[in-house]
Amino acid sequence: MVDLKSQYNFIQDEVQTELLKVLETTSFINGPAVKDFQVNLEKYLGVKHVIPCANGTDALQIALMGLELQPGDEVITADFTFAATVEVISLLKLKPVLIDVDPQTFNLDPTRIEAAITSKTKAIIPVHLFGQAADMDTINAIAARYNLFVVEDNAQGIGARYTNKKGEKTMTGTLGHIAATSFFPSKNLGAYGDGGAIFTNDDDLAHFIRGIVNHGMYERYYHDVVGVNSRLDSMQAAILNIKLKYLDFYNERRKEAAIRYSQLLSNHPNIITPYRDAVCDSHVFHQYTLRIVNADRDALVNYLQDHQIPCGVYYPVPLHRQKAYEDPEVNEANFPVTNQLVKEVISLPMHSELMLDQIEFITEKVLSFLNSN
Numbered sequence: 172m173v174d175l176k177s178q179y180n181f182i183q184d185e186v187q188t189e190l191l192k193v194l195e196t197t198s199f200i201n202g203p204a205v206k207d208f209q210v211n212l213e214k215y216l217g218v219k220h221v222i223p224c225a226n227g228t229d230a231l232q233i234a235l236m237g238l239e240l241q242p243g244d245e246v247i248t249a250d251f252t253f254a255a256t257v258e259v260i261s262l263l264k265l266k267p268v269l270i271d272v273d274p275q276t277f278n279l280d281p282t283r284i285e286a287a288i289t290s291k292t293k294a295i296i297p298v299h300l301f302g303q304a305a306d307m308d309t310i311n312a313i314a315a316r317y318n319l320f321v322v323e324d325n326a327q328g329i330g331a332r333y334t335n336k337k338g339e340k341t342m343t344g345t346l347g348h349i350a351a352t353s354f355f356p357s358k359n360l361g362a363y364g365d366g367g368a369i370f371t372n373d374d375d376l377a378h379f380i381r382g383i384v385n386h387g388m389y390e391r392y393y394h395d396v397v398g399v400n401s402r403l404d405s406m407q408a409a410i411l412n413i414k415l416k417y418l419d420f421y422n423e424r425r426k427e428a429a430i431r432y433s434q435l436l437s438n439h440p441n442i443i444t445p446y447r448d449a450v451c452d453s454h455v456f457h458q459y460t461l462r463i464v465n466a467d468r469d470a471l472v473n474y475l476q477d478h479q480i481p482c483g484v485y486y487p488v489p490l491h492r493q494k495a496y497e498d499p500e501v502n503e504a505n506f507p508v509t510n511q512l513v514k515e516v517i518s519l520p521m522h523s524e525l526m527l528d529q530i531e532f533i534t535e536k537v538l539s540f541l542n543s544n
């Protein structure tokens with residue numbers, strides 16, 4: 172699904188030089204590389220504060236801790252996403268309120284938010300799923316009307332530029348009150364291990380969160396709040412600092428691959444190719460995900476695997492049907508889109524090193540399966 176080896180070969184010399192520097196300085200935690208990366212990412216995103224941490228799940232949890240929500244407070248998020256988003260809500264004894272997604276973008280459907288709001292609702296977490304920016308204008312407008320926080324899960328969307336109603340472009344992750352991202356190796360900006368970060372333009376919130384990630388300390392050995400220990404190490408920061416320079420290039424390559432895939436696949440009656448806007452700035456194709464309609468998606472998965480073509484089903488089970496998050500009062504009728512998508516989605520190989528002949532080979536196999544079944 173990804174080709175981290177070819178990507179590494181391209182930046183190998185830079186990576187080795189920078190890693191050796193970290194080894195020489197022996198400043199493995201909170202060294203200069205972490206600060207450099209933080210500042211460079213703040214500049215890239217156009218955001219006032221980046222707070223690095225250990226992984227994307229921590230970033231989400233710490234972002235919610237920063238908002239000081241109380242047990243029982245409700246947080247609205249999408250039914251169709253990776254479980255980390257709802258996991259941290261539950262861990263903090265908050266109540267996840269899952270809503271259905273938009274069939275075109277796979278993102279939280281803003282027309283369903285208001286019906287889910289109660290007196291206990293405190294926050295909305297839109298996920299920029301598969302790299303496609305969520306409808307932030309509408310989500311932010313609803314949040315403002317009901318006085319809710321907006322926490323962006325930008326783990327799959329880093330580098331995407333959201334175009335608002337006025338035509339202005341803004342990086343995803345800087346559009347809500349606070350955002351979380353992941354530097355898991357296969358993400359668009361991936362480390363060679365775990366990493367994550369929190370973004371915000373709010374000075375007070377940033378200060379509060381810098382303490383939370385460090386055991387609730389604002390002054391050494393004085394613990395003002397219950398925090399956590401969540402750090403990005405210097406080696407990962409050094410690698411991320413190099414890869415950040417190439418992020419737009421990597422995302423551009425993904426976009427080119429996606430456009431080529433869609434050209435080759437768009438005219439088939441059993442295939443719905445991913446939605447993208449005219450300029451395609453709002454999508455960084457963390458995944459290239461098709462809907463297979465009126466055909467056997469699972470048989471296609473097996474067929475591709477038999478032909479040594481990696482593919483993935485993200486995600487096969489809606490969150491509202493996961494054992495850990497089951498709500499006995501759930502109404503299946505509220506989730507028509509997610510319930511359909513889990514049967515139809517298939518993600519094809521997508522990365523910045525994908526070659527045209529590979530794309531042609533993959534699409535030929537997809538089409539030959541659909542045409543013979």
Ligand SMILES: *Cc1c(COP(=O)(O)O)cnc(C)c1O
Nearest residue numbers: 226227228253255326327353355
């Ligand atoms: C990857 C991911 C996370 C979690 O990130 P980790 O670094 O693996 O903890 C959270 N949300 C989404 C949408 C993700 O894709």
